[in-house]
Amino acid sequence: MNAAVLIPAVPLLLGLAGLLLPPGDDTQRRRPAATLGIAGAAVSLLVTLGVLLFATKPVELSAHWVSLGDIDLTLGISVGHAALYVALAVATVALFVQIYSVAYLHDDPRYAPYAAQISLFTGAMLLVVTSGDLIGVVVGWEIMGACSYLLIGHDRRLPEAPAAAVKAFVVTRVGDIGFLLGVAFLIVDAGSSRLADVLAQPPHTAALLLILAGVAGKSAQFPLHTWLPDAMAGPTPISALIHAATMVAAGVYVVFRLYPLFEQSPAALAVLGVMAAITILLGAFSAMAQDDLKRVLAWSTVSQIGYMTGALAVGSPAAALFHLLTHAAFKALLFLAAGAVIHAVGTNYLSRMGGLREHMPVTFWAFVAGLGALAGLPPLAGFWSKENVLTAAAHATEGGETAPVWVGWVVWIAALFAVGITAWYATRLLLWGFLGHSRAHGADGPDWEVGFDDARYTRPAAPHDPPGAMRWPILLLVIPSVLLGLAAYAPGFRTALELDEPHLSVAVVLPLILLAAGATAAWWLWRAVPGVDPAMALGRTRPLLAAGFRLDDIQNRLLVRPVRALARAVLTVDTRVVDAAVEGTGTTTSRVGAALAYAHRIPLPAAAAAVLAGALLLGAVAVLFGAAA
């Protein structure tokens, strides 16, 4: 028995226990739920820290579970240092989100299931991270999907929440089918579900592509990314935990775990690279035109995860993981800070904000740190990790990697270009949301109530910084957002991730120039025309970008409607043919039965006459035909 088992087990069990708590609004009921949730994340965090500090070599545990034919299914834990860092990030963000949620959902009557579901989610994510076995990965993967569905739809009063939850579930499920098939493919190939055995086997490209489908679904990559912006209908802490820091990064992490297989398949890496390049630019462009604060962050998440997959595609899993960690820190920070803003002003819309800086300085500076890290401003965390990705892509353009050279070019150009766009929209967000004059009272007067209602705060007279339970997680997250990049200089961390020592060369200049150009452009637009959204400069492309290149509509046309038509056709066939056959058998039988019963009840004399006439008829037939024969 090893302590590493506790990392996923404790939050899972506490989450299941928390589901049994009665929902309610009063403090006595909220306290046990909050205690369970925070305890689960805290215990995981402590155990992870303990293992990280005291374990000298990777923890490997495996128990034989069942044999299906000649396939061995096992359950196990395999925790290297990289996994421990990811687990540390997950547990930290989960703990902060749990603490933050206590204040954020202070009057939500369904807080208890919410906290329990977060715990369950945390456990599932940690299971994916620590599992040494594909079965464990699949189990955690599915629990995460279910929790994501439940938490997106948490606020039932929102009209868009249930639809968003269903959309997220269905779209990720499309990818999960591929993921399940890919996992089954790998397990059957290797004859075992142990990760070590699977990695030892030369893979089929088909299996890897199937896995990539699941990764695209979970990590919101290009064809299956449409659910993530809609998923912002969930409570903001959920967006921070699930849809920014952890779950969407799970796809990247799974590819990281299976990287020895991907390294052998240029085709799979090429697909991943193209997917990544499209996603990077798509997310960045779409983020430019959003009016919803959370949607800006959601599209930037799509874009940043594109960076991670891009890093994987160009052969640098270490850079991907590094970016995953820094992204988890600064994106969680951004979402929690966005929650504070929404909490304060009661709306998601940037067009209703503005001038928040003097009212909420803490949130403002948190945003500055987070957006700087997002844009890659040195020396914040994002700079280092993004620099790593760019370096890896540039390295891939020189050849010598598994991925084709052109994939390196595509990823490098997309990533480089997106640096400028990221800087643009980060600057726009900061300036448009926090500086200038307040637009809280719009043309419609002070009575507007738009946006998410998940907290139902009475809007204060003036926006203010959030209460302590919300402020401290934000402040604590500022630290890794700022300093995590410097961890690349720490030898222990570097060896754990197999990261190269950062060497700042002339190549750094190019992204910095783009960064400066993007930021300056946004600043100039904001400055030149005061009180107007810099996104207006996008002109006619703005609605297109705001709608995410209308991919939703295309998806609707090409997939949703045909599938619905097919479903209706199948339903019609089911009711008209299958059901009708079954029910027709029944009704026919009962009608024949009724007719026979009626015949059975005819008066005795008629029955006797019928019987005797029948006997006569039979006799006549027998005589005639018997004689003829």
Place this chain on the structure above:
Amino acid sequence: MHAVIPYVIAGLLFALGVYGVLRRRNAILVLMAVELMLNAVNLILVAADATIKSALAGVQPEAWAYPVPEPRAGAIFALFVIVLAAAEVGVGLAIILQYYRLRRDVVLDDVALHEHDHERVSG
């Protein structure tokens, strides 16, 4: 003896029984017609007993066909049928009387087969 005479008599009696069963409304008369039919069958059995043996003269008898040297099976069957008829009349009349007690009537047309309430006689 011409065998056709008793046979035809039996056939006519049987036909009259059938006619009676179908024509009569009163249960007792129906029973009487049934007796006629049984009687016709008896007559055929007895006539066959008298005629078929002589018709079979010269045919090598099989062991299973003649369990006893001198078969009078027709007459014995007739006796059995008479016993059966007696039993039938006994039970049938009991049923008729019981029905009469319930309905004050023995008209077969009125026997209700479609009533679902079970009629029972109790003390």
Place this chain on the structure above:
Amino acid sequence: MTVADALMLALGAIAVGSAVFVVTSAHLVRAGFYLVVSLGATAGLYLVLGAELVAWVQILVYVGAVVVLLLFAVMLTRAPIGPSPDLDRPALPAALVGGGVGLGLTVLLIDAFRWTEFELPPAGTGRRVGEQIFGAWVLPFEVLSILLLAALVGAIVLSRPDIGARPDPNAPADSDVPPPGPVDESDEVKARLERIAARQAAAQDRLRAQRAAENAGAPPTETAGVKTREDVLREQAHDVVFRAREAGPTLGGPPENPETSQEGRPRVIEGTSHENPARTLPTGNDRALPRGTDRALPRGNDRALPASADKGPALPKPPAQDDEET
């Protein structure tokens, strides 16, 4: 054409002819007697065909027992004396099927046997038949005996309503009430009894009027005394007729005379609607009679008519009716 043929033709004509009457006669009783003739002629045919024992058994069992049983049934079901118009139903289907059967059998048998002559077997004796029954056919014989026993038991069970009857769930809990007797009266009988009673009452009234005319000059006390005696006589006569009479002051109460109540107790038939008309019958009858005959009816009238009598303690008679009667 031998003697046997002639005999058979003659007996057959009798059998068929009387069978025709059996199935066409409008008199129930006559049909029974025609059946006797038909069965007897058939017995004669058996004799001619050499089945002596069968013939005698036919006479004994059929003529002697079955037909008598049928006639008893005719009597017990109160078949009317004289022709009954509603014995038959439309003749066409019966004639079609019956004629078809007759025609078919006749043609078949004639075609089979033509005018073949057979040697008549020696007359069978009871000894030979007995040897075979108790030799080769002993097993069917035993089976038949069991069948007869079953029929016997079945007939008894069917005709005894108190066997196997489940207790009436609606009846009160007084399970010590003895089971009812087999006597049962139809509406017709009740009406007949009432007619008799009315006739007697009318005769008494006539007699009384005659006496009154004769003793026109006599003192009134004597007349009153005579009337009292006549009343006594009349009540005694009614007692004879109805066998059940309630003693005066406890009219309408529970029966005081256990014998009367036993005899008068009707069967309760579950699930039928017979009890309802029976319950409402007495008042209707009383009302229908002329006022002058009111006294002529026995006071325990409804008790004397079993089907209309009490339903046990659970259904006490309405007291208003008794007050009016007395």
